[in-house]
Structure formats: structure tokens, C-alpha cells
Amino acid sequence: MMGAMMGATPRAALRTEPEFQLITFFRFAAIEDPRAEVERHRAHIARNGWELRGRIYVNEQGINAQMSGRGREGEAYAKWVESDARFSGMRISVYPMEEQAHPRLALRYKPNLVQLEGGTNHLPLTDREARAKPLSPKEWHENLIKVNAGEADAPLLLDVRNGYEWDVGHFRGAERPVQESFRETVYTNVQDGLGPLAGIDKSKPIMMYCTGGIRCDVYSTVLREQGYTNVMTLEGGVQAYFDEYGKRGDQLWDDHLFVFDSRLAMAPDGRPSAELGEDAATLRCYCCGENTAPPPHRNCPNVDCNRLFLVCPGCSDKLDGFCCEACTKASHIRPSLVNPGRYEKYSNYDSPESRAARRGPGRSNRKVRRRQRRKLELAAYVLEHMTSVDESRARLVQSTGGTFADRTRSLIDASRTIVVEDEDDDDNDQADESDSEEGTINPALSRYSKQRATLREAYALLAKDQRTPENLVEAAEKIAEERKRMKRSEHEAKTPMICL
Incomplete structure (x- = not known):
């Protein structure tokens, strides 16, 4: 599929031999013995003496690769993979690079091609009909125009990437993802009061996108299982859209695209964002809130924090690369990176003296x-997404009066019926899983959903002037402790005493 392969490569790069190439591709296919498949790939690479680096994952459901190679070696490997009938017709994206885009090669068997809560082995990924309808970049662009015009029949636009990816850039009209991590998507998008899919008609058209397309294809099978019938994806992901629209004046992508290689971010025209200089500084700075931060993200030098954040040059200089004043006073730190990039393992910056100082409970x-x-x-996020239902419950709880402990017990008592029903549902779901080969997806079982639910309960216990993230976390912890105490009391009351 050479047309798709070369679509990502600028014409200038076709006239000269590239020093390196970045290659991405994936394909869902039934692989009977994936570990043997890994060894076959490893032997072929060694036999040809190719210098490949990156991630190549294989399992029973297919292959997923983001890697780079010297000269055209990566492209040769991708064409060799595509020559296999099981992977025939897969889309291959190729980008010229001045250096390897990854530090080393990880070619191995991986139980899940992408990380998703509950895993992916039970999902029908190899069944084309079980996945979403793919839209070409042209079809996607036409629908995107409808979304931004607010037309009545416009689809719901859904970004299924990580929240920090949206911060770097997104399609015009796309809301920031509810989840910070894609693995939470199964639960967060449908969660009452928070998720963009909560309460919508399940026949409403949904168009979703991610960087290269694999996350959308995986998540589309989840949505089909949850009952959504009209699901569409951008075929080839944002990268395919950039190939066709990236250099056009009517393209509908804002800012940059977060990528998982040494570039860290790229412009719609295919260039690494670092090459844009001051023109790239259009993102919101985590420290001051101004739209003057360039991509890519940085990690806070404080190892205990390690926050991934965007920062403008002024705040970076003021805080010496740290994300806040508190982190500048930390003792467990790495040197600030002069140029944005990935930190090496902490042992490369550590010393015997500092290790000795951290022994014990550190x-x-x-x-x-x-x-x-x-x-x-998480508490700050919950505070930003409170609904009228939460406000009504808060007014009801506050009107009962009494001490904080009294209100906590009243709130738990009021929800006890719901809790018991959830526990019964859990048992039923587990029984269903044991009776069938395929797992089931129940958003109520997610630890993320349970944490948010407890925080929303805590919100009702606090007066308006007390609703801060710190107080919300403290109140949620008290609710959890009180719930445990009440369960212990019930258990002790039911357990007969043994007299000696």
C-alpha cells in the first residue's frame, strides 16, 4: 500500500536518501502463535542487519509498531510485514528524521496492544464488523464542518486520547477528554454527570479520533458492546488527516499534535514543532495560565512530583524548570533539562551519598x-464538573444539620440500598464472566468511578466556603473510614460470641 505509506513523507525527502525514518503502523489479525511470530520478526531483522529502535508489540490480535530505522531500513521492515497476507493493506506512515526517534528496540509479545481498563483480549478486535465505520480524511473534514457550524444532524465529536495530549492540540470543536489516561475511557465517557456520552441517545452519530487510529478502533468495540450503534472513526488517525489537510488553509486542527517519539510534538504540516521556534508558543502555561507555552511537555525535576506540564519560557526561568515553588525546595531532584526531552533513569543522576540519605521510610x-x-x-476535576443533581443532594444533606460525623452517617445510610444493589450486580457480572469466554464491561466496577463517586458524596458534606480539593479529599477519606466502621459493626453484630 505504497500510496498510504508515502503520503506522510514530504516530496523533498523522496529525492534524497533519508538518514533515518520514523515508521508507525498497526494491524488487527488473528495470530495463532504470537511468541513464535516475535521470534520470526527478530530473526528477519538480525538476518538483514537492520538497526531498528522503538516499540513493536505482537499478540493474538495483531501487531502495533512505532519505531525508527537507519536509512530506509524501517521502511523495508514495514513492507516485509505488510507482505504477509495477514497484514496486507495496512496503512504505514513514514516520516524523515535526522536521528533515531527511540532509544532502543522493544520487540516482544504483549498481552494488550493498547492499555485499557479490563484488558482487550475479550474484545472482538479482529472482526471488522465489530469495529466503527472508518471515515476518510475528506469525509471526516466534511463532518467536522457540520460540528463547528452547530448543525442539528452533526455527530458528537469525541477525543479518546489522554487529557495532556489534548492540551497540545486538538480538532476544532473537540472538548478536552474526561480521562487523563486512555485506559480509563471505558468508564469515564459514560459516567453519569461527567462523561460526554452519559444520557445521550445511543443511536446518535459519534465520530472519534486519536493519533494513529488504533485506540479508536479498540474503543469502538467497547462502545458497540455498550449499545452505541452509530460509531465512526478517523481512518489512519490524525496523522492521516495531516497528510491530506495539514498544509491547507482550511484545515481544522488547532495547535500541535502530541506524539510518542523523540519529536514529542509535530505541526500539521509534518514538521517537528521544535522547528517552529517562537511561533509554536501558543499553549496554556501550567504555571501562569497564559497561552505562551511552546510544546512539548516537560517533567518536573522533582522526582517525587514528576508532573508532566507545559511551561512558558518566563516561568521556566523563574522556577528553574520546576512546576511550582514547593518543588524547587525538594531534595530528591534531577537536573533541569536545557532542551525538552525525556529524562533517563534516575540512577544516572543519583549518587551514593544521596541514596544513603534516602534510606529508611523515604x-x-x-x-x-x-x-x-x-x-x-482528581478532587479538583470533580469540583469543576459538579451537576445540578450534586447541588440538590448537597442542599438536602446540609439542611439536616448536626455534626460532620452525623451528616456522614446519614449520607451513607441514604446510599446503603444503592451500595447493596451494586454489590449484587458485581456478583452477577462475575458469574456472567465465568460462564462465557468474553468478559463484560461494567462502568460501575471501575476504581476510577468509585473514587469519583466518593468525592461527589464528600461534596455534599461540605459547606460552600469549605469546598477545596484538600477538604474534599479529607472528607472522602472520612466517608470511606466510616463506611468500613459500619460494615465491621454489622459483621460483629451478626457473628455469634463464643464463650470459653
């Missing part, structure tokens, strides 16, 4: 701090 304390930071971020 490691567990760092885990506690990271866990607390994630809780605060």
Missing part, C-alpha cells in the same frame, strides 16, 4: 506523596 513516603497529589488532582 521510598514509602514518596509513594504516599504521589498518591496524595493524584487524589488532589
